[in-house]
Amino acid sequence: AIVASHINLVYRNGGEEFNALQDVSLTVKSGEVHLLMGPSGSGKTTLLSILAGLLTPTRGQVNLLGEEITQLSRSRLAAFRLKHLGFVFQGFNLFPALTACENVEVAFHLKGVPQARKHAIELLDQVGLADRCNHRPQDLSGGQKQRVAIARALAGNPQIIMADEPTAALDSQNGHAIITLLRNLAKTSGRTVLIVTHDPRILDVADRVTDLEDGKVVTKAKLG
Amino acid sequence: AIVASHINLVYRNGGEEFNALQDVSLTVKSGEVHLLMGPSGSGKTTLLSILAGLLTPTRGQVNLLGEEITQLSRSRLAAFRLKHLGFVFQGFNLFPALTACENVEVAFHLKGVPQARKHAIELLDQVGLADRCNHRPQDLSGGQKQRVAIARALAGNPQIIMADEPTAALDSQNGHAIITLLRNLAKTSGRTVLIVTHDPRILDVADRVTDLEDGKVVTKAKLG
Numbered sequence: 001a002i003v004a005s006h007i008n009l010v011y012r013n014g015g016e017e018f019n020a021l022q023d024v025s026l027t028v029k030s031g032e033v034h035l036l037m038g039p040s041g042s043g044k045t046t047l048l049s050i051l052a053g054l055l056t057p058t059r060g061q062v063n064l065l066g067e068e069i070t071q072l073s074r075s076r077l078a079a080f081r082l083k084h085l086g087f088v089f090q091g092f093n094l095f096p097a098l099t100a101c102e103n104v105e106v107a108f109h110l111k112g113v114p115q116a117r118k119h120a121i122e123l124l125d126q127v128g129l130a131d132r133c134n135h136r137p138q139d140l141s142g143g144q145k146q147r148v149a150i151a152r153a154l155a156g157n158p159q160i161i162m163a164d165e166p167t168a169a170l171d172s173q174n175g176h177a178i179i180t181l182l183r184n185l186a187k188t189s190g191r192t193v194l195i196v197t198h199d200p201r202i203l204d205v206a207d208r209v210t211d212l213e214d215g216k217v218v219t220k221a222k223l224g
Numbered sequence: 225a226i227v228a229s230h231i232n233l234v235y236r237n238g239g240e241e242f243n244a245l246q247d248v249s250l251t252v253k254s255g256e257v258h259l260l261m262g263p264s265g266s267g268k269t270t271l272l273s274i275l276a277g278l279l280t281p282t283r284g285q286v287n288l289l290g291e292e293i294t295q296l297s298r299s300r301l302a303a304f305r306l307k308h309l310g311f312v313f314q315g316f317n318l319f320p321a322l323t324a325c326e327n328v329e330v331a332f333h334l335k336g337v338p339q340a341r342k343h344a345i346e347l348l349d350q351v352g353l354a355d356r357c358n359h360r361p362q363d364l365s366g367g368q369k370q371r372v373a374i375a376r377a378l379a380g381n382p383q384i385i386m387a388d389e390p391t392a393a394l395d396s397q398n399g400h401a402i403i404t405l406l407r408n409l410a411k412t413s414g415r416t417v418l419i420v421t422h423d424p425r426i427l428d429v430a431d432r433v434t435d436l437e438d439g440k441v442v443t444k445a446k447l448g
């Protein structure tokens with residue numbers, strides 16, 4: 001469901017150039033829980049952003065569900081992402097002016113799904129936050145913001161879920177619940193789940209792991 | 225070095241009230257590595273903010289290094305914090321317009337320590353980021369921002385270090401380096417180190433643990 005071929009990414013800031021990804025290729029099948037791991041600064045967020053169409057690679061192709069997203073126009077890419085992709089940002093990226101419920105409802109509205117409020121409350125309940133519905137991000141703890149971001153990414157049942165360190169701010173019980181939730185999406189609903197993580201607990205539910213180091217793939221361990 | 229007595233904190237937003245901390249007391253000695261653990265939303269960030277004088281408790285007292293900080297005027301409290309406390313925020317709180325080096329240098333300037341640039345580079349080197357000196361936060365990875373925040377908190381050798389989940393964004397190798405760094409500050413330099421964490425790896429270097437659940441202290445396990 002996800003095929004990345006020969007991805008290269010150079011960041012250019014003023015006169016400086018930094019080659020963050022070198023010849024990275026990756027394949028993730030539907031129904032699979034795939035982990036992307038590696039040291040801080042190794043290029044994981046950069047790669048995930050490219051796979052989600054949020055960043056254009058300097059070289060290489062990305063194919064999602066049969067679509068060459070690197071070839072799509074900006075508006076067609078935006079529509080594709082809205083329809084097929086749920087993305088959890090490393091920094092959560094919640095809308096600060098909206099409550100937890102509104103942050104999730106907006107995703108349903110954008111997708112034209114009716115009864116947005118009802119569905120938003122159900123999703124927040126799934127991540128243990130039904131009682132935080134009316135709180136804005138500034139009035140939420142770190143782990144609560146993270147869970148709102150996860151709920152928002154799951155709105156509308158996207159076929160592909162990409163999550164950048166979705167348990168980083170969570171204790172073991174909440175982290176376990178999220179890991180189980182993500183695993184079930186892949187195994188019982190056939191979604192494709194790609195998770196960037198430093199969390200060794202997630203290895204238990206992973207089918208495969210891709211390791212990055214200094215912008216290159218170094219290991220592809222098949223575990224399952 | 226840190227004594228909190230009967231801390232109570234009620235958040236009031238418009239008509240709503242939320243009692244985030246109920247009758248919390250805590251003692252941390254100098255030379256000690258003390259962990260504050262508990263589920264997401266249990267009140268850890270709230271408590272740390274009160275202990276650091278960043279938030280005023282609804283009831284209760286906080287004594288740092290013999291000083292009743294809850295009694296100090298705002299300006300005297302600010303001066304006290306600058307002199308004695310290094311604080312690592314859960315969200316890093318870096319100055320977005322400044323580079324990594326400048327973020328750390330500013331701390332030295334504020335404390336009147338000469339040769340700020342030289343010291344800033346040394347600290348960034350200690351957290352593995354000497355080569356990111358001239359990058360601004362938007363051009364840094366999550367774990368790199370976290371390490372800059374840690375370096376900034378250590379500027380000027382503060383007597384007390386409080387860190388809110390300082391390894392959340394770090395892989396095992398970088399996480400281990402930070403844990404070792406914090407431990408040595410307590411053990412070889414006699415500082416007081418209070419760490420909020422979900423990271424079980426940090427238990428290895430901890431002397432004592434305080435567990436929070438729903439705003440109350442539930443366990444004080446002495447490990448050492």
Ligand SMILES: Nc1ncnc2c1ncn2[C@@H]1O[C@H](COP(=O)(O)OP(=O)(O)OP(=O)(O)O)[C@@H](O)[C@H]1O
Nearest residue numbers: 139141142143144235244264265266267268269270
């Ligand atoms: N400004 C605020 N107004 C209202 N409620 C708040 C505010 N800040 C925090 N809270 C609530 O207080 C509780 C404790 O928050 P706190 O940030 O201290 O939790 P935490 O233990 O640090 O959690 P985490 O592990 O997720 O970071 C949470 O339920 C949170 O929703």
Ligand SMILES: Nc1ncnc2c1ncn2[C@@H]1O[C@H](COP(=O)(O)OP(=O)(O)OP(=O)(O)O)[C@@H](O)[C@H]1O
Nearest residue numbers: 011020040041042043044045046363365366367368
């Ligand atoms: N906008 C940018 N300009 C220049 N360099 C960048 C930019 N964004 C990221 N980098 C650099 O690219 C490298 C990879 O960053 P990336 O965010 O992908 O790492 P990561 O693997 O997600 O790290 P972490 O585990 O710390 O989140 C880092 O060295 C970072 O400093």
Ligand SMILES: [Mg+2]
Nearest residue numbers: 045090365366
């Ligand atoms: Mg990252």
Ligand SMILES: [Mg+2]
Nearest residue numbers: 141142269314
């Ligand atoms: Mg917190």
